[in-house]
Amino acid sequence: MIPILDFQRRATTGPVMKADDFDIDFAMKVRELVARYDIKYDPEQLVVDDRTADAVFEAGVDLLAEIGLYMMDTQRVVKYTREELLQIARESQEMPANAVLGRGKDRMSLRYRKGTDTWAPTNYAGGGGVVPTDYFIEYVQSLVQEERVKGTGMVACLDRLGNVAPQAGTPSEVHVALWEQDALKEALRRVGRPELNLGLLCTVSTVGGTMAMMTPGLREPHNTQIGVHIMPEQKLTWRSLLLAQFCELRGIEPWQSSMSCIGALCRDAADTAVGLIANGLGQLSYAHGATMSYYPSHLEGTWATRDAHWAFSAACRASERHLGVAAGTAISGDKAWRTPLSLWQSAGMVVASVPSGMAYTWFAGHTGLEARFVGEMMDAVTGLSRERCNELLQKIMRKVEALKPTVPSGHIPFPDTYDLKTMKPKAEYEAGMRRVMDELASMGMPLK
Numbered sequence: 001m002i003p004i005l006d007f008q009r010r011a012t013t014g015p016v017m018k019a020d021d022f023d024i025d026f027a028m029k030v031r032e033l034v035a036r037y038d039i040k041y042d043p044e045q046l047v048v049d050d051r052t053a054d055a056v057f058e059a060g061v062d063l064l065a066e067i068g069l070y071m072m073d074t075q076r077v078v079k080y081t082r083e084e085l086l087q088i089a090r091e092s093q094e095m096p097a098n099a100v101l102g103r104g105k106d107r108m109s110l111r112y113r114k115g116t117d118t119w120a121p122t123n124y125a126g127g128g129g130v131v132p133t134d135y136f137i138e139y140v141q142s143l144v145q146e147e148r149v150k151g152t153g154m155v156a157c158l159d160r161l162g163n164v165a166p167q168a169g170t171p172s173e174v175h176v177a178l179w180e181q182d183a184l185k186e187a188l189r190r191v192g193r194p195e196l197n198l199g200l201l202c203t204v205s206t207v208g209g210t211m212a213m214m215t216p217g218l219r220e221p222h223n224t225q226i227g228v229h230i231m232p233e234q235k236l237t238w239r240s241l242l243l244a245q246f247c248e249l250r251g252i253e254p255w256q257s258s259m260s261c262i263g264a265l266c267r268d269a270a271d272t273a274v275g276l277i278a279n280g281l282g283q284l285s286y287a288h289g290a291t292m293s294y295y296p297s298h299l300e301g302t303w304a305t306r307d308a309h310w311a312f313s314a315a316c317r318a319s320e321r322h323l324g325v326a327a328g329t330a331i332s333g334d335k336a337w338r339t340p341l342s343l344w345q346s347a348g349m350v351v352a353s354v355p356s357g358m359a360y361t362w363f364a365g366h367t368g369l370e371a372r373f374v375g376e377m378m379d380a381v382t383g384l385s386r387e388r389c390n391e392l393l394q395k396i397m398r399k400v401e402a403l404k405p406t407v408p409s410g411h412i413p414f415p416d417t418y419d420l421k422t423m424k425p426k427a428e429y430e431a432g433m434r435r436v437m438d439e440l441a442s443m444g445m446p447l448k
Contacts, residue, residue, distance in 0.1 A: 001088060001091060001284075001285065001286075002084065002088070002285050002286060004241055004244055004245045004248065007078060007241055007286050008241070010079060011074050011236070011241075012074055012076065013076070014068070014071070014076040014077045014078050015076060015079070017075065017076065017077050019072065019235070022070040022077065022234075022235075023233070025067055026067050026233050026234060026265055027265045027266075030059075030063055030265070030266060030271045030274055030275060031271065033059040033062055033063055033274060034059065034270045034274060036059070037055040037058060038055065039052060039055050039056060039059060039270045039274065040270060041268055041270045041307060041310050042310070043306045043307070045310075045390060046310050046313060046352055046390055046393050047352060047356055047386045047390045047393065048310065048313045048314045048356070049386075050317075050321070052314055052317075053314060053317035053318045053321050054318070056273045056274055056277055056315060056318040057089075057277055057318035057319075057322045059274040059277070060274050060275075060278040060280075060281060060318065061082060061085050061089070061277070061281065063274055063275070063277075064080060064085055064278040064281050065080050065085055067278075068234070069234050069235070070234060070235045070236065071237070072235055072237050073237050073238050078236065080285070084285075085281055085285070088281065088285050089322050092284060092323045092324040093322060093323055094324065096112035096324040097111055097112045097290035097325050097326040097359075098110075098111040098112070099289075099290040101151060101197035101222060101223070101253065102150070102151055102196055102197040102223065103222045103223070104195045105193075105195070106193050106194070106195040106196040106197070107195075108150035108151045108197060110290065110291050110328070110360045111326050111359060112324050112325060112326050112327075112359060113326065113327070113357055113359035114320055114357055115357040115358075116383075117382075118382060120354070120375075120378045120382040121328075121358050121359050121360050121361060121378050122150050122151075122359065122360040123149055123150055123361060123364055123374065123375040124149075124150060124151045124152070124197075124199065124361060124362050124364075125143050125146070125152055125362075125365070125371040125374070126153040126154040126155055126199060126330075126362055126363045126364070127139060127140070127143060127154070127155050128154075128330075128332065128337075129156055129157070129337070129411070130156065130157050130158065130159045131155075131156040131158070131414070132158075132159075133161060133179070135420055136158065136180075137183050137190075138414075138420045139367075139414050140152070140156075140183070140184060140187035141368075141423055142367050142368035142369070142414075142418055143155075143367075144187055144188060144193055144196060145191040145368060145423065146368045146372050146375075148371065148372050148375035149368070149371050149375070150197075151198070152198050152199050153199040153328075153330075153360075153361075153363055154199050154202055154363065155184065155198065155199075155202060156202060157202045157203050158176050158202075158203050161176045161179050166203050168206050169206045169209075173203070173205070173206060173209040174204065174208075174209050176203050177201065177203040177204040177209060177212075177213060180202065180203050181213060181219065184198055195222065195223065197222065197223045197224070197225075198219070198223050199225050200225055200226070200227055200255055201213055201219065201226065201227075207242050207243060207246075210243060210246075214250065214252075221250060221251045221252045221253075224252055225252065225254065225291075226246065226252055226255055227254075227255040227257060228240045228241075228243050228244040228283060228286075228287045228289070229255070229257045229259070229283070230283055231259075232259050232260050232261050232264070232265075232275070232279065233260060233261075233265050233275050233278075234275075234278060240283075241286060244286055244287040244288075247287070248288065253291065254287040254288075254289040255291070255293070256283040256284060256287055256289045256292045256293065256325075257283075257292075258276045258277075258279040258283065258292060258294050258295065258315070259276075259279065259295045259297065260272045260273075260275035260279060260296055260297075261296075261297055261298065262296060262297065262298045262307060262308065263299040263300075268307065269296070269307035269310045269311040269314070270311075272296045272308075272311040273310070273312075273314035273315045273318070276294050276295075276296060276311065276312075276315035277315055277318050277319070280292050280294065280315070280319065280323075280325075284323070284325065290326055291326045291327075291328060291359075291360070292323070292325040292326070292328070293327075293329055293330070293362060294315045294327060294328075294329055295312075295329055295330060296308045296311035296312055296315070301334070302334040302335070303334050304333055304335075304345035304349060304400070305334075309348060309349065309352035312329055312352060312353060316357050316358055320356065320357030326360060327357055327358055327359050328359060328360040328361060329349070329353055329358060329361060329362070330362060330363035331346050331349045331350055331353070331361040331363060331365065331374050332345070332346060332349070332365060332366065333345035333365075333366075335404060335407065335409060336407045336410060336412070337366040337411040337412065338366045338370070338411060338412040338414070338417050339407060339412055340403075340432045340433065340436050341400070341403050341404060341407045342365070342366065343365065343370060343437075344396065344400050344436055345400055346364070346365055346370065346377075347377055347396050348393060348396045348400055350374060350377040351377075351389050351392050351393040351396060351445075352389075354378055354382055354384075355381065355385070355386045356386075361374065361378070366414075367414065367417055367418065368418075368425075369417075369425045369430060369433060370433065376437070376448070377445065380445050380447045380448065381445065388444075391444075392443060392444050395444070396440070396443070399439075417429040
């Protein structure tokens, strides 16, 4: 791996370039590489084959070697050689990941997994969006009270605490985040899981705010991962390097997250898969982490689609075959959260991801009940062939595509799905979700 200080040298001595020019170079090069390696999106084969996975890996290496990372703070390009990147991949593959988080009876592991392995991915669940203080603790409790949930990849953010809004880089960021951490600890106390890993810090985002949370009794290496992401596509700031260095010095597992956008600099799923590998290798080169989240998303903010499933499968299978990281993603619907449609969309993501080598999900639905059902689906799909999974996935996607236009946009509030006193799902909500599971079983998903 490349020492972090070497990145400072490369980021201050590399070729000078405007950001727009870098974007143009990226867009042109990814198109060239997709054509050179004959990588083609196939909506009828959403779990990709070995040839496609290998081509995506080689193209991703070439993309990063020929384009580099763009350091926004210096307006220079961090350059690599192809040999350096292949060496990073070899080192990662020779030491397959096994990141242990949590403590005592709440220990969990995120380890390298092949799509053919017979053990299911880790249900490292979490929530999303903004949750108000009125039921923040209860929302978290719904997740961590589930036995299948081994940790939370992230929970949710606060947009304000009373009349204080958290503004990045100001004391208000830390003020609101401290309340959030106390609330998380209370949720864990209520369910008797005090040493559970809580994953990403959500409300704090700056280097100073993140470091302020890292103290005994609050956030520590056993219950935290820190994001060291680069921005799509292949853009870096000092923040990522500073936090990667902090993780290395403090023994914290960095949160490496590779994102590429379909419909932006990447035209389609094929471009996006190559971008995911290049972005991921860039992070691995300086953060040296064991885990890698691959997350394709459309420019308009949707992700539970055929082309996004294909892009994830292609990148995850490339990673499975050429890197030793534990690969993860978010399992979540992208429209009308906490409705049956959202669970159908989650089902599609499960069936695309598990046979592609996914090792963990850092997000599993939008309530504890949905996280439980996502866990049951991952168990059911584990061990199925890629061919059988693709057949099942086609059925699920036809259901999703028929249902999606009929469902109004807008998320169902959490209090409409759970009784906040008993912390049990409400009958109507649970019945709707169970009907989805029954229909999945009738489609051929071998649920127990």
